Amino acid sequence: LTQQSTAPRRTPWPAMTVVIGFEGSANKIGVGIVRDGVVLSNPRRTYITPPGQGFLPSETARHHRGVVLTVLKEALQQAGLTPADIDCVAYTKGPGMGAPLVTVAIVARTVAQLWRKPLLGVNHCIGHIEMGRLITGATNPTVLYVSGGNTQVIAYSERRYRIFGETIDIAVGNCLDRFARVIKISNDPSPGYNIEQMAKKSSRFVELPYTVKGMDVSFSGILSFVEEMAHKLLGSGECSAEDLCFSLQETVFAMLVEITERAMAHCGSQEVMIVGGVGCNLRLQEMMGVMCAERGARLFATDERFCIDNGAMIAQAGWEMFRSGQVTELKDSWITQRFRTDEVEVTWRD
Amino acid sequence: HSGLDHNQKTGSCFFPSSSNATVPRMALEKASGAARPFLDGVEVVKQGAEARLYRGQFLGRAAIVKERFPKRYRHPSLDEKLTHRRTVQEVRSILRCRKSGIATPVVYFVDYTSHCIFLEEIVGAVTVRDHLNSARACGRDPEHLHALVERMGQILAKMHDEDVVHGDLTTSNMLLRGDADGGNAELVLIDFGLSYISALPEDKGVDLYVLEKAFLSTHPNTEELFGALLESYAACSKKSSPVIKKLDEVRLRGRKRSMVG
Numbered sequence: 001l002t003q004q005s006t007a008p009r010r011t012p013w014p015a016m017t018v019v020i021g022f023e024g025s026a027n028k029i030g031v032g033i034v035r036d037g038v039v040l041s042n043p044r045r046t047y048i049t050p051p052g053q054g055f056l057p058s059e060t061a062r063h064h065r066g067v068v069l070t071v072l073k074e075a076l077q078q079a080g081l082t083p084a085d086i087d088c089v090a091y092t093k094g095p096g097m098g099a100p101l102v103t104v105a106i107v108a109r110t111v112a113q114l115w116r117k118p119l120l121g122v123n124h125c126i127g128h129i130e131m132g133r134l135i136t137g138a139t140n141p142t143v144l145y146v147s148g149g150n151t152q153v154i155a156y157s158e159r160r161y162r163i164f165g166e167t168i169d170i171a172v173g174n175c176l177d178r179f180a181r182v183i184k185i186s187n188d189p190s191p192g193y194n195i196e197q198m199a200k201k202s203s204r205f206v207e208l209p210y211t212v213k214g215m216d217v218s219f220s221g222i223l224s225f226v227e228e229m230a231h232k233l234l235g236s237g238e239c240s241a242e243d244l245c246f247s248l249q250e251t252v253f254a255m256l257v258e259i260t261e262r263a264m265a266h267c268g269s270q271e272v273m274i275v276g277g278v279g280c281n282l283r284l285q286e287m288m289g290v291m292c293a294e295r296g297a298r299l300f301a302t303d304e305r306f307c308i309d310n311g312a313m314i315a316q317a318g319w320e321m322f323r324s325g326q327v328t329e330l331k332d333s334w335i336t337q338r339f340r341t342d343e344v345e346v347t348w349r350d
Numbered sequence: 351h352s353g354l355d356h357n358q359k360t361g362s363c364f365f366p367s368s369s370n371a372t373v374p375r376m377a378l379e380k381a382s383g384a385a386r387p388f389l390d391g392v393e394v395v396k397q398g399a400e401a402r403l404y405r406g407q408f409l410g411r412a413a414i415v416k417e418r419f420p421k422r423y424r425h426p427s428l429d430e431k432l433t434h435r436r437t438v439q440e441v442r443s444i445l446r447c448r449k450s451g452i453a454t455p456v457v458y459f460v461d462y463t464s465h466c467i468f469l470e471e472i473v474g475a476v477t478v479r480d481h482l483n484s485a486r487a488c489g490r491d492p493e494h495l496h497a498l499v500e501r502m503g504q505i506l507a508k509m510h511d512e513d514v515v516h517g518d519l520t521t522s523n524m525l526l527r528g529d530a531d532g533g534n535a536e537l538v539l540i541d542f543g544l545s546y547i548s549a550l551p552e553d554k555g556v557d558l559y560v561l562e563k564a565f566l567s568t569h570p571n572t573e574e575l576f577g578a579l580l581e582s583y584a585a586c587s588k589k590s591s592p593v594i595k596k597l598d599e600v601r602l603r604g605r606k607r608s609m610v611g
Binding site for chain 1: 398399400421422424425427431432517518519520522544556559560563567568570600603
């Protein structure tokens with residue numbers, strides 16, 4: 001009798017649901033396969049540009065076109081699966097750069113039709129959040145989502161991931177990337193990683209503009225300041241490139257921790273999760289950890305495998321959506337460069 | 351026992367007469383300024399993002415002490431600069447608001463060494479946030495809430511006409527003193543911790559944008575209510591049209607951003 005009462009609830013779904021996810025909204029292209037909370041494979045490639053240069057949409061798309069089928073094969077091989085084992089094909093619907101998004105969506109649509117599997121368009125930001133929740137086990141955290149294109153403080157309420165704070169101009173990752181271009185820091189493996197390594201070699205703080213407005217932040221003033229001052233300061237020997245990296249990180253991360261803490265105080269939250277490419281910066285994680293310890297809160301963070309854009313995060317968000325009954329019809333399987341986190345109805349959470 | 355109980359029993363205030371007063375666990379680990387002895391035996395009410403709030407008495411009046419303690423995640427010199435600047439700006443903005451007749455807590459005393467501000471405690475008040483939530487939960491008549499947001503709009507208009515930019519407008523930072531349910535309550539603005547003086551429509555527009563986002567994310571599906579707040583703001587402010595124009599611009603900045611990556 002007791003055994004009967006603890007038997008799992010019968011669901012209309014197959015015992016295992018396998019979702020493949022395609023991501024390519026910026027300069028990474030990834031294909032990941034997830035089966036009921038287990039990442040089976042998650043290969044990725046990055047389009048790296050020379051120092052001083054950013055990535056342009058058409059060239060990035062060309063890069064993605066060149067490698068996407070190789071990455072797809074790797075994903076299937078590493079997972080030890082054939083297309084017949086897949087239940088659903090998820091792809092990034094947006095936000096992101098138009099040309100790379102289109103490239104990846106075409107591949108997703110094609111394989112979905114070849115394999116006769118349902119399609120699912122996923123919001124990229126939701127992908128980060130769901131991947132973070134899966135990997136860290138955080139249940140209902142305040143989310144700091146920081147990447148090259150996004151800076152948002154998010155909390156869940158009433159079927160939406162609501163944006164409590166965000167940048168009012170450029171993203172924090174964009175600020176770091178463009179700073180790296182100004183002083184010609186390498187883009188390999190990423191400008192942010194190289195800034196982090198250089199910052200470790202300094203402890204000299206140069207004051208930079210600090211702009212927090214409630215739960216919102218602004219980075220354009222800092223960028224203008226360093227763009228104008230960097231060469232003067234470096235040329236006169238007043239400070240080193242390492243000092244600038246250190247001061248920039250200390251300033252922008254302090255702003256991010258401040259707005260996260262404000263959102264936590266506002267929502268009464270005791271959990272923080274950092275997601276997005278900038279989220280793998282250990283100094284940011286350290287500063288957030290200090291703030292959390294002072295408040296008696298818990299910090300959840302992930303490493304570069306899952307922080308940085310990848311296919312598994314799209315598969316994981318797709319898995320949640322698919323299990324809650326969503327699919328995307330072929331005629332609706334377009335992409336969009338602008339797609340806000342709070343536009344998605346979260347049908348898979350209470 | 352709490353520090354507040356102790357104060358009541360001995361009848362002491364913040365003056366250092368009560369030498370045996372218990373120090374709260376978290377109180378002022380390093381502060382050395384004039385405020386230090388005043389804080390003995392008070393009760394920690396809340397730890398916000400910016401500061402710790404203590405409740406106690408100041409010369410016999412109910413008081414809140416706002417202590418900007420060092421933020422250890424920040425670089426010390428950045429922390430010191432921000433903390434000092436914000437303490438100065440907070441007091442300056444409160445005084446300017448009070449001079450123009452906007453209800454805010456009275457500033458009793460400021461200690462710039464330990465970054466403590468001694469403020470009047472707004473006794474028996476509820477936050478607009480709690481009031482809105484409970485009023486919506488129990489299905490209060492829409493006119494009641496409309497009257498409330500209209501008053502909010504009027505007061506913000508007055509504040510901006512005085513060139514005070516609050517910097518952290520949320521429904522948690524507005525209190526209702528008196529009979530909140532009856533509709534005769536007084537609206538009190540609090541927490542000027544990020545405020546500053548500025549005449550720029552851009553700064554005021556961002557101030558409203560911050561409120562809009564906080565309002566709509568805290569109280570889902572209240573777009574119409576917030577619209578009424580803005581209408582009332584526009585009608586009451588003498589300088590509203592460039593501010594509303596900037597608000598529209600700032601909103602577009604958010605929506606238009608490509609959000610790549």
